[in-house]
Amino acid sequence: MTSPDFKATPARTMGARIRAARETRGLNQHQLSDALGFADRQTLSTIETGERKVQPAELVKLSQILERPLDWFIDLFVIEGEAQFSWRVSQSVTDSSLADYEAKIGLIVGLFRHLNIALNGPSKALGQFLRMPPNPAFEDAWRWGEAVAQELDLGPIPSEVLAERIETRLDIAVLHIDPDVCTNGTHAISGAMCRLPDLGVIVINRRESRVRRNFDVAHELFHALTWDALTPEHREDTDAKPVKRSRRIEQLADNFAAAVLMPTATLSQLIDPAGFTNTQHLAEVAKQLQVSTHALAFRLFNAKMIDKLTCQALCEQPPLAPRCASTPPKLLSASFVTLLHDGIARGHVSTRKAAKALSMTLEDLAELMRDYGKSVPFAI
Numbered sequence: 359m360t361s362p363d364f365k366a367t368p369a370r371t372m373g374a375r376i377r378a379a380r381e382t383r384g385l386n387q388h389q390l391s392d393a394l395g396f397a398d399r400q401t402l403s404t405i406e407t408g409e410r411k412v413q414p415a416e417l418v419k420l421s422q423i424l425e426r427p428l429d430w431f432i433d434l435f436v437i438e439g440e441a442q443f444s445w446r447v448s449q450s451v452t453d454s455s456l457a458d459y460e461a462k463i464g465l466i467v468g469l470f471r472h473l474n475i476a477l478n479g480p481s482k483a484l485g486q487f488l489r490m491p492p493n494p495a496f497e498d499a500w501r502w503g504e505a506v507a508q509e510l511d512l513g514p515i516p517s518e519v520l521a522e523r524i525e526t527r528l529d530i531a532v533l534h535i536d537p538d539v540c541t542n543g544t545h546a547i548s549g550a551m552c553r554l555p556d557l558g559v560i561v562i563n564r565r566e567s568r569v570r571r572n573f574d575v576a577h578e579l580f581h582a583l584t585w586d587a588l589t590p591e592h593r594e595d596t597d598a599k600p601v602k603r604s605r606r607i608e609q610l611a612d613n614f615a616a617a618v619l620m621p622t623a624t625l626s627q628l629i630d631p632a633g634f635t636n637t638q639h640l641a642e643v644a645k646q647l648q649v650s651t652h653a654l655a656f657r658l659f660n661a662k663m664i665d666k667l668t669c670q671a672l673c674e675q676p677p678l679a680p681r682c683a684s685t686p687p688k689l690l691s692a693s694f695v696t697l698l699h700d701g702i703a704r705g706h707v708s709t710r711k712a713a714k715a716l717s718m719t720l721e722d723l724a725e726l727m728r729d730y731g732k733s734v735p736f737a738i
Contacts, residue, residue: 370408374439375431377406379424382457393423435468435715442553444581444590446574448546456593459538459547462717466690467552467559469707469715470531473697474557476706481556486528488583499580499610500660503617506579507624514627516619517572517648524560524575525693530582531557532575533694534564534687548596549574551581558582564686569650569677571687576615584610616657619649625663634658635668637675645678688729695730703735 380390387399387406394416396402404410412420421428430436443460474481488502507516510523521532537547548566552559560578562571581590590611591604628646633639644654655672658664664672701707713723724734 368408369405369411371440372412372431373406373408375436376412376420376424376439378439379420379426379430380406383424385424390423394419433465433468434472435465435711437464437468437471437552437554440554441467442585442589443550443592444553445550445593446548446577446596447593449595451546451593453593456547462538463535463550463552463561465715465717466533466535467554467557467561469712470533470559470694470697471554471557473701473706477697477700477704482529485558486530486583487586488580490584490587494588494610496610496613496660499613500617502580503576503614504621506583506614507618507621512618512621514624515647516621516624517568517576520572520579520618521560521575521691524579525691528579528582529558530579531559531691531694532562533559533690534562534571536689537563537565549578551578551585551590553582553585558585564689568648568684569653572619572648573615573650573653576618577611579618580611580614613660616653616660620647620654620657622661622663625658625661629663634664637668637672640664640668640672641675641678651675651677689726692730695726695732699727699730699732699735709736 380387385393387402391399391402394402401410405412405416417428417431420426421431438461441464443463445456445460447456490498490502510520510527512519512523524530524532547563548570549560549562552561560575560582562574562578564571566574581588588607588610590607594604594608624647625643628643630636630639640654640658641651644651647654649657652673655664655669658672659666659669698707698712702709702712709720709723713720716723716726718726720736720738724736724738727734
């Protein structure tokens, strides 16, 4: 396999990276054009849109001015400038820390995209989206959630198969990651939706509780299916009051997630007809569904299956302890590691470049293969 070089990077991709780096540095096109010695702003504009290729000498100057290594501009796995992220994070996470972490996760997503195209071909031309009215109501979100649960055939316990169905039926990757950003000893990032022109990726903190992971997957699925019509903010501070528009979008996402994980047909099957006022029984149902008692309480109340007093009492009901300790899901996903294994074995990516993109040593990469029952296709 040959290393990526200057000529191999498409002009549009290169232009998008230059624009992203310029904006990160806080420069406008006039300022960067002056620094590059261009006669006018239009030259830079045509580079950023991909209409004109950047010349090698210009790229060297751009690297110096924008304080980015040359390799960054031609790295196959960099997705800055192409990707959009929406993060669920604690307010304590600084924008700078989030940007650094986003760049790290971006390399993982970029590696996944590269291998997926190399081994499976280009992504499907037709994407998945929800049909919606101009100003959707919560009732719409409930209806969509119910419909998605049915179309994906999620069965009696939707949370158990949701991630797998998202990957196989909707062609959206679900990756479980380790959160490097911590505050006061706790993990401060829950997850994210990453949107690329040819790929959607849901990123989930695998160190969160099972009920939180389940809800986050369903929540991010809403963003994946409604991104164009209801584009979320870059970051949703989970412990801060959001602005009006983003609050509405996030509330729709939460209501959608509740309906996906707790369809009314499933609730009717699991809840004893005489048990709708028995909070202990309802807490047991929440445990079966692998959702929080709080989420179940408001789902039942919104579905008019319990009254307000029962809703409040269920919210105050402590969650039932699982029968055994919850084990975090394996790092990344089975589908990703299969791509990684086959991609290395067939020469679509070098072992060292894959390990670098994943922020792993070769020993770490070998252990990841073994965790998924794969042979190690390289020598350490």
